[in-house]
Amino acid sequence: MTKPRVLIITNLFADPFGPTRATFNQQQFSRLREHMDVDIIVPVSFVPIVRNPLAWWRLKRETKARWPYADYIVYWYIPGVARWLHAAFLMLSLVSQRLPTLLKGRWDVILGSWAFPDAVVATVLGKLKRTPVVVQVLGSDINVFTADSLRRRQIVWALNEAQAVVSVSKALVGRMRGLGARDGHMHVLYNGVDHARFHPLDMQTCRQQLGVAMDEEMILFVGNILVTKGCGELLDAFAALAASRPRLTLTYVGDGPMRKALQAKVQSLGLSDRVRFPGRVAHEQLNAWFACASVFCLPSYSEGVPNVVLEAMACGKAVVSTDVGGITEVLPDFAGIVIQPQDAPALSKALDRALAADWDHARIVAYASKFNWEANVAEFSDILQGTFQRPR
Secondary structure (H helix, E strand, C coil): CCCCEEEEECCCCCECCECCCCHHHHHHHHHHCCCCEEEEEEEEEHHHHHHCHHHHHHHHHHHHHHCCCEEEEEECCCCCCCHHHHHHHHHHHHHHHHHHHHHHCCCCEEEEECHHHHHHHHHHHHHHHCCCEEEEECCHHHHCHHHCHHHHHHHHHHHHHCCEEEECCHHHHHHHHHHCCCCCCEEECCCCECCCCCCCCCHHHHHHHHCCCCCCEEEEEECCCCHHHCHHHHHHHHHHHHCCCCCEEEEEECCCCCHHHHHHHHHHCCCCCCEEEEECCCHHHHHHHHHHCCEEEECCCCCCCCHHHHHHHHCCCCEEEECCCCHHHHCCHHHEEEECCCCHHHHHHHHHHHHHCCCCHHHHHHHHCCCEHHHHHHHHHHHHHHHHHCCC
């Protein structure tokens, strides 16, 4: 039996310069292929391509070998200027490079994963191809991008024209309604966890492997090292506890534009021997870092439902996070502590409480087991197929 065909347009996928980019979409879309015939178009910013064109061709070939159903196009735009025009720039980039594909391609449904510009372009393409469209929203694409009125109008238009909207949290659904998105076609679908990859491991073994002392109290952060991820407040909170907890350490797994500034501040505080920056870690190697952690912390300013929180719980770790997006929808009291964002003193107190608490790690693992990719993808496939199997 022929599988239904879906075209996905998204910048959130593994690309030649970011093989670990958006692992949640990598996991979801790869599993979606069990239900549907999947084609993915991934726009890649021209900036790193122009800087290193030889690397682009080499890395593109390597990435295509791993993701043969992904098609990478160069995304041309004017950096830092008229961001509300980025959907137009993406459409032009797409048409100029893949016009035959767009003309000849036959898909049952088009998915735009990320509200702007991806979903806006997907909606335009759906109109031109007379193909139903589904929009997937994930967090900042709604919480942040809609602050700009010109982008907001395009996003709301795409949300209202789509046959279905898939959100990672109830909070995002409420936000979209407040923006003027119509009701009745929005679905909440929490992300899944690969439990074969994320599960409790022996702490002693993992600490020996990664060079973490057994008597350390280690706070772990995993993600992009950005101001908006609360990385600065996390360092301030850690510094406030450092004197009273002499075995306390902090590890930032990831990379980003704030890393150098944090490293300089760590040095100025005299804490270089207590703060680690191991850099980006392959997704399949993260479990060992979770096993080493005493507590996991994600003090973001804005989120949807971050997969890293679900993965930490699947490894049995208590979580200290912020009351943003849908985090409180998935983080119960017995699994962690939630505070308001941008409040380093409150974060310091919450970390102190979390480190001192006697968490029921088995209960946390059991709770996290309900977030799995099998159920997620089955429901996602039903939503996608429902747009063209019902009368329109």
